[in-house]
Amino acid sequence: MESLVHEKEKIYFTSSVVVSALIYIGLAVSVVGLFYVALGLLVAVVAQGMLMGGIRGNSIRISPQQFPEIYAITEGLAQKMSVVPTPDVYIVQAGGLLNAFATRFLGRNFVIIYSDVFELAYRKGESELAFIIAHELAHIKRKHLIWRIVLMPAVFIPYLSTAYSRACEYTCDRFGAHFVPQGAMGGLLVLAAGKKLYQHVDSAAFESQVQSETGFWVWYAEIFSTHPNLPKRIQAVRQQIGAAPVTSSSATAAGI
Numbered sequence: 001m002e003s004l005v006h007e008k009e010k011i012y013f014t015s016s017v018v019v020s021a022l023i024y025i026g027l028a029v030s031v032v033g034l035f036y037v038a039l040g041l042l043v044a045v046v047a048q049g050m051l052m053g054g055i056r057g058n059s060i061r062i063s064p065q066q067f068p069e070i071y072a073i074t075e076g077l078a079q080k081m082s083v084v085p086t087p088d089v090y091i092v093q094a095g096g097l098l099n100a101f102a103t104r105f106l107g108r109n110f111v112i113i114y115s116d117v118f119e120l121a122y123r124k125g126e127s128e129l130a131f132i133i134a135h136e137l138a139h140i141k142r143k144h145l146i147w148r149i150v151l152m153p154a155v156f157i158p159y160l161s162t163a164y165s166r167a168c169e170y171t172c173d174r175f176g177a178h179f180v181p182q183g184a185m186g187g188l189l190v191l192a193a194g195k196k197l198y199q200h201v202d203s204a205a206f207e208s209q210v211q212s213e214t215g216f217w218v219w220y221a222e223i224f225s226t227h228p229n230l231p232k233r234i235q236a237v238r239q240q241i242g243a244a245p246v247t248s249s250s251a252t253a254a255g256i
């Protein structure tokens, strides 16, 4: 599975480790710096505790009784990907937002899926949802959640932490496309067009926007972003799985 890791993740990870180590050493030497590190950690633990407390208190946890099909898919993927133990998965109603994320609190991993993404599974989009779950499990497998905290000082180097984050996203797309190739293109198109319209998107035309939508501002907006631009992610998974670009007519006829 090591071959699925994007080469840029390794480069930006190493750079972030070097920068963070130097900053930690500087803080330790100044002694008072350690106080700020401890304070920052305390604030982070409280904020994360509040977030996870709210989610666990209000959201639906999938289980053998609750959405058993998706529970089985998650268990199966976690086994194949050697993610042990399988993280708890919660469905969050988020007013139509399309998102999913992996998170961690006090040593436990969680996958949070917004209900509009989860609905895919019940709209013939089971593979797309499985791709998204595999992507989130990859974040856990690669320990991105732990490193995000440890490498926090890297934010002091402009654009480094977002570049590392984007490389991690490419890695997780690769894991997702490796384990659920049939859901990869659709799983990403959902993020661009929504849970219904995605089946009608001409993915070849969307992918060609990598060449047509260029220039300073497109580049500048992306270097601040934690996620790569969607047409680039779609191009990367299509090249990985060797799929032909899907045109709108075939997409409508066959689904994705």
Ligand SMILES: [Zn+2]
Binding pocket: 135, 136, 139, 169, 172
């Ligand atoms: Zn991700």
